[in-house]
Amino acid sequence: MKIISCIKPVPDSASRLIINEAKTWIKDQDLTFVASEADNYALEEALRLKEKHSGDVVVLSMGGEEAARVLRSGLAMGADRAIHLLDPKFKGADEFAAAATLAKVIEKDGGADLVLTGVQSDDLGTGMTGTMLAEFLGWAHATVVVGVEANPDAKSLKVRRELEGGINESVELPMPAVLTVQFGINQPRYASLKGIMAAKRKEFKAVTAADLGLADDAVGKAGAMYEVREILIPARKSRVEMISGTPEEEAASLVEKLRKEAKVL
Amino acid sequence: MIFVITEHKDNKLKPITSELLVFAQRVGRDFGQPVTAVVLGSSTASLADELKTRKIDRVITAEHADLGEYNPDSYVEVLKSILEKEKPFLVLIGHTTQGMDFAPRLSVRLRRPLIAGCVEYEKQADRLILTRQVFNAKMNMKTSPRGEPPYFATASPGAFPGDEVETGGSAAVVAFPVQLSGGSRRKLLERVEAPKGKADLTSAPIIVSGGRGLKQKENFSLVFELAEAIGGSVGASRPVVDAEWLPREYQVGSSGQTVSPRLYIAVGISGAIQHLVGMQTSRCIVAINKDPEAPIFKVAHYGIVDDLFKVVPALTKIFKDLKQA
Numbered sequence: 001m002k003i004i005s006c007i008k009p010v011p012d013s014a015s016r017l018i019i020n021e022a023k024t025w026i027k028d029q030d031l032t033f034v035a036s037e038a039d040n041y042a043l044e045e046a047l048r049l050k051e052k053h054s055g056d057v058v059v060l061s062m063g064g065e066e067a068a069r070v071l072r073s074g075l076a077m078g079a080d081r082a083i084h085l086l087d088p089k090f091k092g093a094d095e096f097a098a099a100a101t102l103a104k105v106i107e108k109d110g111g112a113d114l115v116l117t118g119v120q121s122d123d124l125g126t127g128m129t130g131t132m133l134a135e136f137l138g139w140a141h142a143t144v145v146v147g148v149e150a151n152p153d154a155k156s157l158k159v160r161r162e163l164e165g166g167i168n169e170s171v172e173l174p175m176p177a178v179l180t181v182q183f184g185i186n187q188p189r190y191a192s193l194k195g196i197m198a199a200k201r202k203e204f205k206a207v208t209a210a211d212l213g214l215a216d217d218a219v220g221k222a223g224a225m226y227e228v229r230e231i232l233i234p235a236r237k238s239r240v241e242m243i244s245g246t247p248e249e250e251a252a253s254l255v256e257k258l259r260k261e262a263k264v265l
Numbered sequence: 266m267i268f269v270i271t272e273h274k275d276n277k278l279k280p281i282t283s284e285l286l287v288f289a290q291r292v293g294r295d296f297g298q299p300v301t302a303v304v305l306g307s308s309t310a311s312l313a314d315e316l317k318t319r320k321i322d323r324v325i326t327a328e329h330a331d332l333g334e335y336n337p338d339s340y341v342e343v344l345k346s347i348l349e350k351e352k353p354f355l356v357l358i359g360h361t362t363q364g365m366d367f368a369p370r371l372s373v374r375l376r377r378p379l380i381a382g383c384v385e386y387e388k389q390a391d392r393l394i395l396t397r398q399v400f401n402a403k404m405n406m407k408t409s410p411r412g413e414p415p416y417f418a419t420a421s422p423g424a425f426p427g428d429e430v431e432t433g434g435s436a437a438v439v440a441f442p443v444q445l446s447g448g449s450r451r452k453l454l455e456r457v458e459a460p461k462g463k464a465d466l467t468s469a470p471i472i473v474s475g476g477r478g479l480k481q482k483e484n485f486s487l488v489f490e491l492a493e494a495i496g497g498s499v500g501a502s503r504p505v506v507d508a509e510w511l512p513r514e515y516q517v518g519s520s521g522q523t524v525s526p527r528l529y530i531a532v533g534i535s536g537a538i539q540h541l542v543g544m545q546t547s548r549c550i551v552a553i554n555k556d557p558e559a560p561i562f563k564v565a566h567y568g569i570v571d572d573l574f575k576v577v578p579a580l581t582k583i584f585k586d587l588k589q590a
Contacts, residue, residue: 017400017403017404019404026400095369095379095381096372096373096378096379099369099373122400122401123399123400124399125382125398125399125400125401126365126381126382126397127365127381128365128368128369128379128381129369131365131366131369131370132369132370132372132373134370135369135370135373135374136373140338140450140451141337141370141451142451143362143365143366144362144366144520158454161362162362162520163362163363163456164361164362164519164520165523166458166520166521166522167456167457167458168456168457168458169453169454169455169456169457170453170454170455170456170457171451171452171453171454172451172452172454173450173451173452174450183503183504183507184503184506184507184509184513187509224411225372225377225378225379225410225411225412226378226380226408226409226410226411227408227409227411228406228407228408229394229407229408229409230406230407231399231404231405231406231407232404232405232407233403233404233405233558234404234405238562238563238564238565239566240552240562240563240565240566240567240568241566241567241568242567242568242569242570243567243568243569244569244570244571247571247572247575247576247579248579250569250571250576250579251576251579251580251582251583252579252583254551254567254569254580255580255583255584255587257567258528258549258551258567262528262548262549262566262567264471264527264528264548264549265495265528
């Protein structure tokens with residue numbers, strides 16, 4: 001099986017995020033980037049499927065040095081080769097432009113049996129890109145996946161999806177397919193020292209918009225379907241009553257209010 | 266025209282449908298546009314009867330045996346033909362497991378914009394600005410769709426008040442002739458309820474829930490101790506369950522349990538929208554978190570911005586003392 005694992009670099013969760021002057025995104029200099037958390041689960045699932053059925057895992061990411069970093073760490077975890085969508089023209093892509101570019105590079109790479117992405121990213125967090133990618137490729141897809149059984153000979157997949165309210169459903173779909181993988185499907189491995197050393201000898205290919213035959217207005221900000229007007233920290237419209245003091249005073253004051261004001265104790 | 270793609274289950278409209286109708290009625294008023302509700306299914310009569318009493322212009326039903334159970338291929342194909350004929354301005358879909366399973370495909374097939382996870386909108390000089398949450402609800406992003414309509418938007422569950430839907434209408438019900446070119450690639454095998462286990466929180470009067478702010482599994486004992494002292498049950502946020510600190514059955518939120526206790530104490534939970542929709546109707550909500558910007562404070566009644574490792578033991582001590590007194 002050939003499995004492609006898409007990884008989005010996002011600021012480390014401990015980062016202090018500051019909005020840029022144009023108020024269109026965050027200041028991304030001086031931040032540490034890591035793989036978006038759900039994409040880690042997707043990569044782990046790809047590696048487990050490869051270990052079970054043999055084949056290749058290709059890691060794919062878009063961006064500058066931050067993307068190279070998450071790709072290297074994917075290779076160290078056990079992926080076989082990396083494709084880096086590296087071009088200033090890719091910058092500012094929305095989900096639509098990103099999915100269109102990913103579809104193109106996957107076709108150019110000879111397709112795949114399976115593409116795995118995280119269910120949503122830690123930055124935009126809308127969970128659109130994987131499903132859009134399936135549509136661009138014309139493949140079947142399943143979202144919010146919590147279990148995968150592949151049958152490569154029959155070119156079919158049995159997938160468990162998580163629905164609302166604690167309901168799961170099992171579905172069958174043909175390969176090739178795109179799956180968006182839910183948090184918690186597995187426990188992602190850490191790269192071993194041996195893995196990190198081996199990663200240095202693995203194929204690492206950079207690809208530009210021109211390599212893919214994509215026009216300038218089809219990629220990045222120019223290819224986006226919407227404009228970002230403003231990013232802001234929302235004004236708090238809240239009813240909250242803040243309690244302050246030393247921890248002991250706070251605790252005492254809270255208990256008092258819960259008993260006398262809210263009358264819930 | 267503003268279209269609402271309704272969501273239903275077991276012949277009943279799901280709560281998100283009312284929320285989408287409120288969103289549509291408000292945008293409709295601001296932009297002078299009529300509202301149409303669209304129902305796909307194998308038997309839509311009773312759903313249409315219910316929908317037509319809402320203050321909207323029209324209900325479009327699309328009936329076909331293959332639409333009895335949701336599947337993305339059929340939904341996208343049918344909706345594409347309806348939208349190409351009707352040419353609405355805005356198409357509203359739930360930001361739900363089902364909505365987000367087909368909306369991205371539909372938007373790509375029509376090559377039109379999709380703004381997902383909307384929580385608000387505004388009208389700026391005749392332009393529609395849609396606001397969504399980004400960076401785990403820490404920031405809002407205002408966006409405007411480019412090019413010609415239709416524009417697609419999915420609405421976050423809980424963002425619009427479903428109980429404010431205007432009723433008293435008598436909308437016309439129109440049947441759309443459905444033609445499906447082929448079967449669905451995705452076949453439904455079975456649907457099962459995940460086991461609830463011993464942590465059924467839906468009827469608990471007091472819940473103490475812990476989140477990632479507890480830093481490691483061992484520290485969850487703080488939550489258990491407080492819950493015991495206060496006589497409550499223990500809950501958890503999704504990251505805690507994903508990290509396997511606690512089993513899935515403890516999870517509160519859109520993919521876990523929806524709870525509405527008398528008292529909900531959130532310890533070290535930042536409050537992603539998926540968590541908030543599962544507990545925001547609790548009668549009294551207390552949030553303890555060191556980050557004053559944490560979204561949990563937006564739904565809390567009482568907030569303490571401090572180190573939970575100091576506040577929680579202090580609380581536990583007070584309740585233990587009260588018990589002994």
